[in-house]
Amino acid sequence: MKERIYSIPLTDALNGGCDCVMCALEEKLEHDAVDYFMGASKMEPDVRIMTNKKGFCRRHLHMMDDAGSPLGLALMLDTHLNEIVSRLGKRGKVGGLFAAKKNLGAVADELESIIGGCAVCDKLTAHLNDAAGNLVYLWDKEPDFRRKLEASKGLCLPHMLLVLKAAGSELNGKRLDEFADFIVNTQMEMLETLNEDVNWFTKKFDFNHKDDDWKNSKDAVPRAVNKLVKFE
Numbered sequence: 001m002k003e004r005i006y007s008i009p010l011t012d013a014l015n016g017g018c019d020c021v022m023c024a025l026e027e028k029l030e031h032d033a034v035d036y037f038m039g040a041s042k043m044e045p046d047v048r049i050m051t052n053k054k055g056f057c058r059r060h061l062h063m064m065d066d067a068g069s070p071l072g073l074a075l076m077l078d079t080h081l082n083e084i085v086s087r088l089g090k091r092g093k094v095g096g097l098f099a100a101k102k103n104l105g106a107v108a109d110e111l112e113s114i115i116g117g118c119a120v121c122d123k124l125t126a127h128l129n130d131a132a133g134n135l136v137y138l139w140d141k142e143p144d145f146r147r148k149l150e151a152s153k154g155l156c157l158p159h160m161l162l163v164l165k166a167a168g169s170e171l172n173g174k175r176l177d178e179f180a181d182f183i184v185n186t187q188m189e190m191l192e193t194l195n196e197d198v199n200w201f202t203k204k205f206d207f208n209h210k211d212d213d214w215k216n217s218k219d220a221v222p223r224a225v226n227k228l229v230k231f232e
Helices: 007-015 021-038 045-054 058-065 070-089 097-115 119-141 143-150 157-170 173-203 220-228
Strands: none
Touching: 007 021, 007 119, 007 143, 021 058, 021 070, 021 119, 021 157, 045 070, 045 119, 058 070, 058 119, 070 097, 119 143, 119 157, 119 173, 157 173, 173 220
């Protein structure tokens, strides 16, 4: 069933004590998506047609290059480059003042289309949307998962947004209100505490506080980074 697909990895992420359960899952899903395109699927005609058209973003192309399969990547890049040459070629050569004015905009639009897509990003986004819905489902249906989530370090802000949007599709009425209250209230408590820790970290560089205890502020900056943005 769709709602069960990510139950085990979500539970594993919670058990790992991560700063954001969705970040931990996204890291796994991202590597799985890269492995998918670098694996046997790259030889499937429908997959190759799609990767030829969409290509890959900078981050994921570098991840594929680091995967240690240069021939596999070269096979995809060969037909992807053929696609690019063909698409740009249809716009004609930009030569001469008149031709440049006539064709430059069309070439720029085509380039924007070529570099604006990523097969890995699209696959990852779809999986993350499903996983966010699964998290809401598990919170609603599995008391043990709910307890673990409520005792966790919460979510980063981008994944908080993703989960709240998923809740609007998964729940309604009182259960939706209860989930939204849980997410917003617990996140606010954590953010306020984090704000205090970061503030105290800055004050420790003031001569007047040099001998004071660091309290919980020594790792406040990396914790703030993890809370404000999802993993990279």
